Each structure stands twice: as C-alpha cells, then as structure tokens.
C-alpha cells in the first residue's frame with residue numbers, strides 16, 4: 590500500500606468488482622459514472638503512453654469524474670522551468686528535460702492521491718518507472734499508429750515530432766516503448782472514438798483492478 594493510501598475492505602471490493610463486471614462492457618451508458626462515484630483510488634493514477642494517446646485529455650476527464658485533482662507533468666515542468674517544453678529541448682537538450690521530468694514526477698507522486706498525466710517518454714526512464722511502480726497505479730493508454738498520427742497532426746508543440754516525419758518517428762518509438770509501457774498495471778485501448786468512451790473504459794478497468802487487488806489483499 591502506498592503511503593497515504595486508503596484501505597478497501599474485501600467485501601466492499603468484491604461488491605465493486607461485481608458491479609464492474611456488470612458494467613465493463615457497456616461504456617457510455619452512465620453505469621461507470623455511478624461506479625466512479627463509489628470508487629476509492631488507493632494511489633495516484635499515472636497515465637502513460639505515446640504522444641497523442643490522450644493522457645492529458647483523458648486524464649483530465651477521469652479526474653473530473655472521480656472528483657480528484659488533475660496534474661499534467663509536462664505543464665508542471667513548464668511552470669518549474671518558466672518556459673515551454675520545446676524551449677527546454679532547444680536550449681538544454683532532451684537529457685536535461687528528462688532530469689527535470691524525473692524530479693518533477695517524483696515530487697508529484699509524494700502528493701495526495703490524484704490523476705497524473707505524464708509525457709510519453711517519462712515511463713521509459715528507469716528511475717521514474719520505478720517511482721511510478723512504487724507509489725502509483727499506472728495505466729497505459731494504448732493507441733494504434735494511425736490514430737496517433739491523426740491526433741498529433743493537430744498540434745506542433747512536441748519537439749520530438751518536429752525532427753522528421755511524425756509517422757516514422759512514432760513507428761520507431763512504438764517499437765522501443767510499447768514493451769516497456771506493457772509493464773503498466775492497467776492497459777486500456779485509446780480507440781478512434783469519442784474521448785468519453787475511453788474515459789468510461791478507463792474507469793471500468795481501474796475499478797476492476799482496484800477490486801481485484803483489494804480482494805487479493807496486496808498493494809496494487
């Protein structure tokens with residue numbers, strides 16, 4: 590159990606798990622809204638996955654549904670640095686960005702339970718990944734290449750994607766990163782569908798995971 594985490598009684602967790610089993614395949618029907626009202630998150634939920642997976646936009650909506658704070662690690666890094674991520678990359682290089690990212694995420698994971706969207710490279714850093722494993726509940730938002738390419742094409746603020754063809758870069762990153770993202774506690778597909786549909790499926794998957802872990806009587 591993470592420091593500051595809340596214990597869930599086994600019978601309560603079993604009940605939740607049963608509710609979840611009834612609702613999990615019915616996204617968008619309002620069932621997960623009721624489920625979310627009851628869900629007690631034992632640790633900070635940490636969203637991981639490639640650029641464009643929806644960590645920021647889905648994470649913000651999960652936080653609204655659960656009545657928890659939402660924090661975007663990239664935004665925190667920008668505030669701490671007093672400049673944009675693109676400027677940090679240009680002025681100091683990626684390694685300096687990763688150092689700041691590691692420090693910021695370690696600090697955020699000391700804060701009360703909240704929803705934390707990380708940048709796509711954060712989980713690739715062994716120290717950050719270890720910190721997330723120790724103190725958080727990780728959720729990989731997994732998306733197909735074409736979905737990612739379409740989504741990232743709308744914005745130009747991601748320095749890694751401005752270094753060449755975004756599709757080629759994402760293809761390369763997928764090969765390297767997917768096996769590592771697969772270490773996350775929970776995996777949810779970020780489909781080419783309304784964002785709220787992904788939010789519903791995340792809430793169902795989180796409830797199922799939290800229920801399973803509480804029944805087993807160990808930390809997530």
Ligand SMILES: Nc1ncnc2c1ncn2[C@@H]1O[C@H](COP(=O)(O)OP(=O)(O)O)[C@@H](O)[C@H]1O
Pocket residue numbers: 638639640641642643644645646647706740743779780781782783784785787
């Ligand atoms: N089903 C969906 N899930 C997540 N994002 C979606 C979805 N459909 C469209 N989008 C859009 O794709 C973009 C995802 O970007 P963002 O949330 O910043 O991702 P990330 O933080 O993982 O890089 C946003 O502009 C969002 O509105």
Ligand SMILES: O=C(O)C1=C[C@@H](OP(=O)(O)O)[C@@H](O)[C@H](O)C1
Pocket residue numbers: 638639640641644645663674707708709710711746747748749
């Ligand atoms: O994948 C990456 O290495 C990065 C992802 C970005 O965040 P998003 O995944 O939220 O776009 C941001 O942290 C930075 O541009 C580097």
Ligand SMILES: [Mg+2]
Pocket residue numbers: 644645646663706707708
């Ligand atoms: Mg983001």
